[in-house]
Amino acid sequence: MLNSLLNAATGWYVRRGLRAYHHYPADKTAVVLIDVQRAFVGSGQPLSGSLAELARLARSRGFLVIHAPIAADAGAPLQTPAHRQIERALSRQADASDIAPAVGPSPSDVVFPARKTLSVFGLPETDALIEARGLEHLILAGPLADLTVDSSLRDAAQRDLHITVVSDCLAASTPAALELEVRHTMPRYAHLVTDLGDLKRRTGG
Amino acid sequence: MAHDPTTTAILLVDPYNDFLARRGQAWMMTRDVALANGMIGKARSILEAARRLRMTVAYAPHHRWRPNGLKGRKYLHPTQFMQEKSHIFAAGKFGGEFLPELAPADGDIISSEHCCSSGFAGTDLHAQLQGRGITHLVIIGMITNSCIEATARSAVDLGYHVTLVTDAVAAFSPVEHDLAIRENYPRIGHAVTDASSLLETLRS
Numbered sequence: 001m002l003n004s005l006l007n008a009a010t011g012w013y014v015r016r017g018l019r020a021y022h023h024y025p026a027d028k029t030a031v032v033l034i035d036v037q038r039a040f041v042g043s044g045q046p047l048s049g050s051l052a053e054l055a056r057l058a059r060s061r062g063f064l065v066i067h068a069p070i071a072a073d074a075g076a077p078l079q080t081p082a083h084r085q086i087e088r089a090l091s092r093q094a095d096a097s098d099i100a101p102a103v104g105p106s107p108s109d110v111v112f113p114a115r116k117t118l119s120v121f122g123l124p125e126t127d128a129l130i131e132a133r134g135l136e137h138l139i140l141a142g143p144l145a146d147l148t149v150d151s152s153l154r155d156a157a158q159r160d161l162h163i164t165v166v167s168d169c170l171a172a173s174t175p176a177a178l179e180l181e182v183r184h185t186m187p188r189y190a191h192l193v194t195d196l197g198d199l200k201r202r203t204g205g
Numbered sequence: 206m207a208h209d210p211t212t213t214a215i216l217l218v219d220p221y222n223d224f225l226a227r228r229g230q231a232w233m234m235t236r237d238v239a240l241a242n243g244m245i246g247k248a249r250s251i252l253e254a255a256r257r258l259r260m261t262v263a264y265a266p267h268h269r270w271r272p273n274g275l276k277g278r279k280y281l282h283p284t285q286f287m288q289e290k291s292h293i294f295a296a297g298k299f300g301g302e303f304l305p306e307l308a309p310a311d312g313d314i315i316s317s318e319h320c321c322s323s324g325f326a327g328t329d330l331h332a333q334l335q336g337r338g339i340t341h342l343v344i345i346g347m348i349t350n351s352c353i354e355a356t357a358r359s360a361v362d363l364g365y366h367v368t369l370v371t372d373a374v375a376a377f378s379p380v381e382h383d384l385a386i387r388e389n390y391p392r393i394g395h396a397v398t399d400a401s402s403l404l405e406t407l408r409s
Contacts, residue, residue: 002233003233003234003237003377003378003379004378006233006234007234007377007378010234010287013287013290014283014286014287017286017290018281018283018286021280078361078364078365078366078395080361080367080392080393080394080395081391081392081393082361082392082393085392117362118358118361118362118393119358119359119362122362136279136280146388146389146392147392147393150354150358150389151358151359151362154321154322154323154326154355154358155323155326155359157282157321157322158320158321158322158323158326158327160278160279160280161280162279162280163280163282173388173392174388176384176387176388177384177388177389177392179384180350180381180384180385180388180389184350184378184380184381184384185350185351185354185381185385187283188283188284188322188350188351189282189283189284189321189322189351190282190283191280191282191283
């Protein structure tokens with residue numbers, strides 16, 4: 001009981017203290033769609049609709065949209081269950097690794113080469129793009145919240161970026177894994193964990 | 206699973222008084238899990254077994270609070286924000302010292318401090334481990350779903366084989382600890398074990 005109260009009070013205090021960060025200038029903001037590929041986002045799923053809406057929102061606000069796909073690492077000597085889970089999904093159909101049609105990509109988007117690490121920062125292009133464009137605000141979303149979005153979020157926080165996670169644009173291996181991420185772990189690293197409706201309001205909708 | 210003592214290191218993350226001592230600043234939040242699973246005694250047993258085998262023991266300490274220590278950072282993340290307010294792990298103070306039961310011994314690696322969550326991010330930990338030819342890590346310490354998990358995630362991306370020990374770690378709340386060891390550890394680690402099984406393999 002005391003533990004829950006302390007955690008809740010700390011969370012409230014932090015959220016209050018970080019409010020000043022939540023601004024999204026168009027030239028410094030990017031939405032990073034992590035692993036939004038056919039293998040992980042079926043066209044009929046609610047997640048597909050949410051991610052499409054997020055991509056539309058980003059383009060309407062002038063935010064850069066970055067697609068960060070993952071590749072199977074079949075030859076790796078030390079595969080984790082996460083790697084095998086990703087590899088299985090990517091091998092189910094010929095076009096499984098393609099970017100999901102719901103999110104584009106559109107001509108103004110940046111599409112990274114497929115990486116093999118859990119974190120999008122395992123790819124040098126990520127840091128290079130952030131540096132080149134002067135990005136300071138990243139909005140993260142993707143279907144592998146417990147595997148790749150989590151790793152990417154932690155690495156982004158390390159880089160002194162302002163990080164927003166869109167909770168209704170996430171999915172995970174299980175409902176419990178999603179609960180762990182959205183309710184407990186991500187709020188310790190992301191400056192804001194919110195939903196699409198709130199993000200629209202905050203970005204001027 | 207056998208652990209080759211020449212290529213395996215025990216990696217102990219953030220064993221600070223502020224987390225694990227009765228007078229520690231965050232003890233009120235960590236004690237529920239730490240007392241329930243006996244992580245302090247188990248971590249100590251693992252360190253003792255490793256040192257008997259002359260296995261590398263490495264420490265990955267969190268950033269110790271210092272005046273203006275995070276100056277220049279524009280977007281403090283929630284954990285850093287709280288550290289700036291609370292001065293947790295203050296350098297030169299009780300809270301910023303390692304718990305005596307889990308203190309380093311001669312020959313241990315002590316990496317530079319990490320200021321976010323992964324023991325590898327912005328530190329010399331990888332270089333020091335590589336310098337000793339370490340390829341396998343057994344990661345223990347604090348906190349189950351933050352610095353332990355972040356360090357494990359980085360280690361996996363860097364190509365290490367990672368073993369996680371479910372009762373030699375603790376979290377700020379039982380629900381976070383239980384969910385992390387049940388949901389995330391079995392996916393992101395190469396092996397998940399408990400202290401008893403690990404000690405058995407280290408002794409065999």
